[in-house]
Amino acid sequence: VDITVLQDLLAYVSSEHGYLRELPRRQPQTLDSIQHVQLDQLQPETLVHSIIKIKNITILTESVYSYRGKKQRKVILTVEQVRDQHYALVLWGAGAAWCPQLQRKRDHIWEFTCLFVQHNSISGELELHTTPWSSCECLFDDDKRAIDFKEKFPKIEKSLVKMTNLPTHLQEKCSGLIQVKAHVLELKFTIASAQYRQLVFDADTSLECILASLPLITYTGCAKCGSELQTDDNKIYKQCFSCLPLNKVKMFYRPALMTVEDGGYEISVQVASELMEKIFLSIPADWLKRVR
Known part of the structure; x- marks a missing residue:
């Protein structure tokens, strides 16, 4: 950078934005001063x-x-x-x-x-x-x-997690934490729209249909609690009053009802937004609008 241009820039900033000179100097970090953080x-x-x-x-x-x-x-x-x-x-x-x-x-x-x-x-x-x-x-x-x-990181003891298959679990009618392997039959999304009340993905759903449906299975919500936010007449998102003063928004996948099958038995599983992101290869919903 030409030194004359830099001096002119500093002179302009000093005259038009004098308050910047009152900001405290930032202490540069050195490799010896880096700390472990939460x-x-x-x-x-x-x-x-x-x-x-x-x-x-x-x-x-x-x-x-x-x-x-x-x-x-x-x-x-x-x-x-x-x-x-x-x-x-x-x-x-x-x-x-x-x-x-x-x-x-x-x-x-x-x-x-x-x-x-x-x-x-x-x-x-x-x-x-x-x-x-x-x-x-x-x-x-x-x-x-x-x-x-x-x-600082309490975990669930493995002895409390029961390994079983779906037919055995349903016949025993037991409660608690279990791990099962099952075949996913379909994912069903409930869409708040007059045209699409429910959107179902199964083995017959084409990739083109899934890609076209992405705007329907995502929503904009409060970045803290995940509640869906509506827009006003000016297309500005309304605030989440329970999370104020935080007012950031974030894209989320809609929760889904997943039907799984094993040994002739079927069961419905509620899939939260965070698990939907894992199903979609851990690609955040915010990334779907990126320009490629």
């Missing part, structure tokens, strides 16, 4: 260390970029420190090469260092990004860092 306390434009648990790994086939002369695919990790409070960790450059080892030990606890925090350009939510200084380490169960993490 995911719910992230601040944008900062470098952090974090101990997290990986919930899901998504490799986006449509997002390809060059790194050191080679083609790389964008890798997004869904991570958490508190159960069901998910955040995104994007692996760039050399970090994308960690994907195989992360997949092998996905259920373990990991420490990531030198991650950069920034807002997602589409959803506006904070997410983590790897940097050239980033590293990762899988923690052993007897590591003090892993022990401290587990104390």
Whole structure:
């Protein structure tokens, strides 16, 4: 940048926006001053260390970029420190090469260092990004860092989760947490429209029909509680009064009624919005409107 142009710019800003000179100077971070943080306390434009648990790994086939002369695919990790409070960790450059080892030990606890925090350009939510200084380490169960993490992350004991098949479960009429394998017959969405009261996807539904129906099975809601928001006469979304002062909006998949079958038995399962996102390959609903 030409020094004269820069001086003219500073002179203009000083004369027209003098209040900017009163802002406190931002203390630059050094690699020695980076701290471990909780995911719910992230601040944008900062470098952090974090101990997290990986919930899901998504490799986006449509997002390809060059790194050191080679083609790389964008890798997004869904991570958490508190159960069901998910955040995104994007692996760039050399970090994308960690994907195989992360997949092998996905259920373990990991420490990531030198991650950069920034807002997602589409959803506006904070997410983590790897940097050239980033590293990762899988923690052993007897590591003090892993022990401290587990104390803050209560989990359901495996002994409380019963493995069974669907016919046995229905015949026993037992209650509690179970795991079953079953064949998905259909997904049924209830649409608040005079034309589409119910939208059903099954094995005979074409991919073209599913793609055309995406605007019907998504909605704009409160970013905090997920309640669907209506618009006024000016097409402005109404506020969610129960979540004020937070007034951010976000796209969600509509909940669905899933019918599964096993051994001649059928059962209906209520699928929440978060699980619908996993069914759709963990692609957030906000991404469906991106320009390709």
